[in-house]
Structures are given as structure tokens and as C-alpha cells.
Amino acid sequence: MDKLLVANRGEIAVRVIRTARELGIGTVVVASEADVESYAARLADECVVIGPAPASQSYLDQSAVLAAATGAGCDAVHPGYGFLSENASFARRVREAGLTWVGPSPEAIELMGDKSRARQAAEAAGVPTLRGSAGVVRHGDALVAEAAAIGYPLVVKAAAGGGGRGIRRVDSAQELIPAVGIAQAEAHAAFGSDDVYLERFVRRARHVEVQVLGDGVNAIHLGDRDCSMQRRQQKVVEEAPAPGLPPRVRERILRASVELVRQCRYEGLGTVEFLYDPDAEEAAFIEMNTRLQVEHPVTEMITGLDLVREQLLVAAGGSLRLRQEDVEFRGHAFEFRINAEDPGNGFLPSPGILSRVEWPGGPGVRVDSGVTTGSAVVPFYDSLLAKLIVWDSTRDAAIERSVRALREVDIVGVKTTLPLLAALIETAELRDGQHHSAFIETTPQLLGAST
Amino acid sequence: MTDIISPLPGIFYRSPGPGKEPYAIEGGAVSPGQVIGVVEIMKQFSEIRCEVAGILERFHVADTGTINPGEVIATVREE
Numbered sequence: 426m427d428k429l430l431v432a433n434r435g436e437i438a439v440r441v442i443r444t445a446r447e448l449g450i451g452t453v454v455v456a457s458e459a460d461v462e463s464y465a466a467r468l469a470d471e472c473v474v475i476g477p478a479p480a481s482q483s484y485l486d487q488s489a490v491l492a493a494a495t496g497a498g499c500d501a502v503h504p505g506y507g508f509l510s511e512n513a514s515f516a517r518r519v520r521e522a523g524l525t526w527v528g529p530s531p532e533a534i535e536l537m538g539d540k541s542r543a544r545q546a547a548e549a550a551g552v553p554t555l556r557g558s559a560g561v562v563r564h565g566d567a568l569v570a571e572a573a574a575i576g577y578p579l580v581v582k583a584a585a586g587g588g589g590r591g592i593r594r595v596d597s598a599q600e601l602i603p604a605v606g607i608a609q610a611e612a613h614a615a616f617g618s619d620d621v622y623l624e625r626f627v628r629r630a631r632h633v634e635v636q637v638l639g640d641g642v643n644a645i646h647l648g649d650r651d652c653s654m655q656r657r658q659q660k661v662v663e664e665a666p667a668p669g670l671p672p673r674v675r676e677r678i679l680r681a682s683v684e685l686v687r688q689c690r691y692e693g694l695g696t697v698e699f700l701y702d703p704d705a706e707e708a709a710f711i712e713m714n715t716r717l718q719v720e721h722p723v724t725e726m727i728t729g730l731d732l733v734r735e736q737l738l739v740a741a742g743g744s745l746r747l748r749q750e751d752v753e754f755r756g757h758a759f760e761f762r763i764n765a766e767d768p769g770n771g772f773l774p775s776p777g778i779l780s781r782v783e784w785p786g787g788p789g790v791r792v793d794s795g796v797t798t799g800s801a802v803v804p805f806y807d808s809l810l811a812k813l814i815v816w817d818s819t820r821d822a823a824i825e826r827s828v829r830a831l832r833e834v835d836i837v838g839v840k841t842t843l844p845l846l847a848a849l850i851e852t853a854e855l856r857d858g859q860h861h862s863a864f865i866e867t868t869p870q871l872l873g874a875s876t
Numbered sequence: 877m878t879d880i881i882s883p884l885p886g887i888f889y890r891s892p893g894p895g896k897e898p899y900a901i902e903g904g905a906v907s908p909g910q911v912i913g914v915v916e917i918m919k920q921f922s923e924i925r926c927e928v929a930g931i932l933e934r935f936h937v938a939d940t941g942t943i944n945p946g947e948v949i950a951t952v953r954e955e
Contacts, residue, residue, distance in 0.1 A: 479887050479940060614893065765918070774918035776885055804885040805942075808918040 426450055426501045426525060426741040430494040431469065433505030434484060435795030436811055437717070438465035441503050444733040453497040455490055457483035459803045464795055473497055478805045484508045487515045494524060501525035501740065507807065510716040511538060527740040529693045529715045536689065537713040541584040541622045547697075547710040550685040553677065555700065555709040557624035564605065571623060572601050578626040581608040585616035587712050589658025594626055629861045631701040632660075633667045633708060635682035636724045638694055638735055640745040644686035646679045647724050647732070648754055651858075654849060656772070656865045661842070662849055663720035663760045665727050668820055668858035671706055678708050683749075685713070692743075694721075694736045703861075719762070719812070722793060726758035726816040757820040759827050759850075764808040767840035768872055775840035776804040785833030789816040789826055802839050810841065824856060845872065878928050879948045882937075886917035888924075888949060890939040898939075906932050906952055913950075915943060930954040 428451040431438045442452045442465065454469035459478035466472040473493040476483035483489065485508055494502050502519045504510035504527070513531040520526050528534070537543045541561050548554050558571045561584055572579060572595075581604055583591030591612055595604045609619040632655065636647040651667035652660045667675070682697040696718050699708040721732045730752070739745060766772040779800045784792040794811035796802065802810065815830050817823035831847050848871050854860040865871065882888070890913050891898045900912040906926040914921045926932070930952045937943050937950075 478942060481940070773884075774920055776917070804917040805887065806918060 426737065428453065428497070428499045428501070429527075429737075430455065430490070430497065430499040430502045430524075431465070431505065432484070432490050432494075432502055433508060433510075434460050434463065434465060434806065435809065436793050437505040437719070437795075439468055439795055440793055441505060441733055442468050444731055444737065445503075447731075448734065448737060450501075450737070453493070453499055455484065455493050457805070459801075459805055462801070464797050464800060471497055478803065480508065480805060484806075487512070487518060490515075491518055491522060494519070495522060499524065501527055501737075503527040503737070504716065506716050506719055511714070513538065525740050527693070527736060529691050529695065533689055533691050534715045537695075537715050538587070539584050539620075540582060540587055540712055541620060543713055544622070544710065546689060547681075547685055547713075550681065550688045552681040552685050552697070552710045553699075553708060555625045555627070558622045561620045561622055562605065564602070568605065569598065569601065572598065575623055575625050580624050580626050581605055581621050582624055583608065583612035583616055583618075584620035584622060585612065585618045589655075591615060627700050627702050627709075629702070629704065629863070631667075631703060631860075632698065632711075632862050633670065633678065633701045634696050634698045634718075635678055636694070636696055636718075636721070636732070637682050637686045637691070638732075638739070638745065638747070639686040639691040640739050640743060641690045641692045643745045644683045644691065645745065645747060645749045645752060646683050647728055647730065647752055649675060649679065650720060650723055652720060653860050653862050654855065654864065655862050658862075660720065661762055661865065662846065662855070663723055664820075664823075665723035665758050666754065667701075669703070670701065670708075674701070674706060674708050691715075693739055694718075694732060719809070720760050722791065722812060722814040723758040723760045726789075726791070726814060727754050727756055728752055729755070756816055756818045757823045758814060758816040759823055761813040761815075761827070761831065761846045761850075762809055762842070763811045763813060763834070763836070763846070764842045765802045765810050765839045766808050766842050768842055768845045769840070772842075774804065774808050776802045777839040778802070779836065779838040781835060781837035783833070783835040784811075785813070785830040787830070789823070790814075790830045791816075810836070810839075813846075820858075821856075824850060848872070877933065878930070878952045878954055880912060880924060880926060880950045880952065882915055882924065882943045882947050882949050883945060884915055884917050884922060885944050886915040886922075886942070888937045888939070888941055888943045889914050889916065890935070900926075900932050900950075902932055902934055904932055906930060924949055926950075926952060928952055928954050 475489040513534040613619040654662035
């Protein structure tokens with residue numbers, strides 16, 4: 426691998442460029458017309474403008490991205506997260522053009538992209554799953570019987586959904602038939618497929634996930650993370666390791682995730698996501714993400730590894746250089762997502778020009794940012810500006826360090842989610858590890874106290 | 877004539893998705909509270925509503941066109 430096309434923008438483009446540079450790999454970043462002056466564009470060796478500002482005409486335009494790669498003489502493509510990162514047809518086109526795709530095979534992306542098939546693959550590998558339907562459900566007698574066997578409340582999920590989208594809760598048998606009909610129509614409209622399946626509903630769940638790495642033959646895990654602090658299914662604060670998991674549960678999800686990766690002959694980085702029910706002390710498979718995750722830095726902080734480096738080396742050389750016993754875990758890390766949104770006004774996105782950006786420093790503090798002073802925050806893309814990552818030797822110490830580091834951040838020009846983050850880190854629920862995925866939305870006084 | 881102004885910057889869509897029926901058409905009747913399009917900003921969608929009854933005379937921004945706050949999205953001839 427000599428020259429890498431970074432097919433993304435913002436903080437993750439910056440992240441990938443940094444590691445590629447350390448490995449002596451040349452970097453070419455794609456940019457929409459709105460991102461020509463971005464930090465990532467300035468940092469890369471080269472920048473290729475691929476289209477107008479709307480993502481559909483630039484970052485999601487497969488032909489434009491591919492043309493940028495071949496035109497600039499790249500021999501590999503890193504998709505980052507979002508955009509084309511989990512698009513099997515794009516991965517296939519990259520490979521057919523003779524380039525290295527930094528990610529799993531198109532077949533693995535397709536398997537895990539179909540949530541119903543992914544669930545079956547997980548079951549086959551011995552990964553615990555929630556009680557649910559055996560594959561996709563259709564209208565008919567079997568549907569009612571399957572739902573009764575699962576029990577109410579349950580959820581109807583779109584097979585092509587994921588990331589919290591395409592889910593509908595059903596509380597009783599009377600609601601089942603219309604709910605499945607609506608879910609099928611919504612799934613068809615949103616994802617182009619009306620395949621839906623059923624799964625037990627978990628009332629108070631935590632979101633726990635396992636970072637995995639494979640080379641098609643060997644597979645290892647890089648520990649677990651907790652991403653329960655969410656708002657509208659979007660992660661807000663993440664940490665590693667997941668706090669308060671019984672050792673039996675932790676060992677089971679780590680071992681099962683590695684087995685899933687091995688059975689799927691998975692190549693590259695991936696994340697196996699679980700719902701954890703703290704009342705029942707049970708974890709169950711939700712889905713597998715076939716890309717680098719936004720929250721990968723918390724794993725880097727507790728392992729001392731560079732995940733993008735391992736990802737690039739597997740893609741370039743084909744085999745894992747780490748064995749499971751080479752991976753050691755030390756301390757505790759948090760990640761805080763700093764978004765250009767106004768927590769005082771319903772989290773309305775807040776574009777603008779950043780007239781001042783000052784980041785914290787000191788021991789155990791890392792900032793992965795896509796912006797600098799003077800950057801324009803444009804309205805066309807995700808609102809993530811930067812991630813503040815904090816490590817310390819214990820969870821309690823990492824919390825105190827986080828309070829200190831969050832206070833040092835100074836951003837002028839747009840509204841940000843910093844007041845929410847500062848409020849969250851002070852809550853008893855986070856400090857005691859008792860928060861769950863509905864915590865932010867069911868705690869309105871959080872924002873009252875912080876704005 | 878009444879102007880419908882965009883309160884936010886972003887991308888204007890005339891229909892709920894590609895290949896879908898538009899929320900409103902030029903020359904068509906509109907009523908108070910009716911959605912005439914959506915503006916996407918940072919992956920969040922805000923509905924744009926008409927406040928008066930009348931005929932939607934003209935759109936001033938193309939489907940999937942970019943818009944800035946304060947710009948006119950459409951004009952309505954009140955009836």
C-alpha cells in the first residue's frame with residue numbers, strides 16, 4: 426500500500442491521514458466543494474474535489490469517489506465511517522478496480538447489513554440473541570404464533586435497518602398485525618426492502634459492544650465498550666471497558682464475538698453490538714458494524730494500540746500480527762462527542778464559523794478534531810465537530826479528569842453539546858454506572874440544570 | 877402574495893424522498909399548516925409549513941437545492 430484514498434471528511438478523515446502518514450503511506454482526501462478549505466484537506470498530501478456540497482452529489486457518489494482514487498494513482502481506499510463505509514456494492518467496485526478495500530469483504534458487509542441474516546449467523550456462532558422470530562416474518566397464522574412465543578412487548582425491526590432506525594414497539598396481540606403492516610411499509614420506504622423480523626423488547630437496556638479484528642482466518646477481540654449514554658439512538662458518551670458487567674457476561678460476549686468473526690471469515694475491524702439487560706444480567710446480539718467505529722479511541726486508550734494501523738496492516742498484508750495474548754488492557758477511558766447542536770433549543774444543528782477553538786491538554790487527554798479556529802461548520806453533514814477522549818488508571822479518576830478537561834474546551838462561533846456533556850459527567854447515574862440508553866431523554870432536568 | 881421563508885440553512889426537498897409525490901406543486905392549493913417541503917440540516921429534517929390559504933404560485937429554490945436562513949422558499953397567492 427503506497428497511496429491511500431481517504432473517502433471521508435471531518436475528524437475521521439484526519440484520524441486516518443495521521444496513521445497512514447506514520448506508516449509512510451501517501452494520502453489523498455476527497456472533498457466536496459464545501460470542504461476544500463477543511464482541516465482534513467489541508468492535512469492530506471493531496472485533495473481531490475469530487476462534487477457539490479450535498480453528500481449525495483459528493484461523498485456518496487460512488488463513481489466520483491472511485492474516479493478520484495484511480496485519477497490520483499491510489500492503490501487503496503479507506504471509507505472511514507458513515508457514507509460508503511458499509512456499502513457492499515461500493516466495496517465490490519473498489520476491488521474490481523484493482524484497489525485494496527480497507528474493510529471486510531462485500532459478502533461480509535452484505536451478511537451483516539441484513540439484520541435478520543446477521544442474527545442467524547450470530548446464533549450459529551453461539552452468540553446469545555434475544556428471543557425472536559426465526560428470520561423474516563410475513564402475514565399469516567405463523568406470525569401470530571411466533572409473536573405469542575416471543576411474548577409482549579416486542580419490537581418489529583426492519584432487516585435492512587440498523588443504528589436504531591426501523592424499529593417499532595408492539596405492546597399487545599391486537600397491535601401486532603397493523604404494526605407489522607406499518608413496519609413493512611416504513612421499511613420499504615426507508616430501505617427499499619419490506620423484510621421485517623420480531624424480537625423481544627428490553628425495557629431498561631445498556632448498549633455494550635465488543636471490538637473485534639480478523640484476517641479471514643484468525644480473530645481476536647480488543648475488549649468491550651459501553652455506549653449507553655445516547656440521545657435518539659445516537660451515542661453521546663462512550664467508555665471502555667464497560668462498567669459493572671458480571672465477569673461471566675463479559676467473558677461470554679468476548680468469546681462469542683471472536684467466534685462470530687472466525688466463522689464469517691471476517692477481515693479487518695468490526696464491532697459486535699449487544700443489548701445488556703442489567704436486571705436479568707443477560708447480553709444479547711443486536712448487530713455487527715463492519716467498519717471503524719466513531720468510538721474506537723476509547724479502545725486505543727486502554728490497549729495502547731492504534732486500531733487504524735492494525736486495520737491498514739491487515740488490509741495491506743492480509744494477516745494479523747497480534748495474538749490475543751498480545752492485547753493487554755490498562756485503565757479506563759471515556760469519549761465525549763462534541764456536536765454543533767444547541768442543547769438549549771432542542772438540539773437544533775448550529776452551523777457557523779468557528780472564531781475560537783481551544784482544546785484541553787495534560788495527561789491522559791486526547792482530542793480527535795475535524796476543525797480548527799476559522800473552520801466553517803457547514804449545514805450539509807453530520808454535526809460531529811470533535812471527540813474528547815480521556816484516560817486514567819481507574820474509572821473514578823477518569824471521571825474527575827473528564828470534568829477538568831471538559832471545562833478547558835472553549836469553542837466560539839457555534840452552539841455545542843458541551844453543556845450536556847458537562848452535566849452528564851456530574852450525574853450520579855453515570856458515576857455509579859447505572860445509566861441506560863433512555864437516560865438522557867427521561868431526565869429532562871439535565872438540560873434545565875445546564876443551560 | 878405571501879413569502880414562505882426558510883428559518884434555517886440546509887438542503888430543501890420538495891418531496892419526502894426520491895420518486896415520492898411532492899408535498900405541494902406550483903399552481904396547487906395550499907392550506908394553513910400544510911407542509912410544503914423539508915429542509916435538511918446536518919441530517920436533521922425540519923418541515924416547512926405554509927401559514928395561509930391560497931395557491932402556491934412559485935418555488936424559488938429547486939428540489940435538493942441549497943438554502944440560507946431568510947431566503948424565500950416559495951410564494952403563495954392568498955385566497
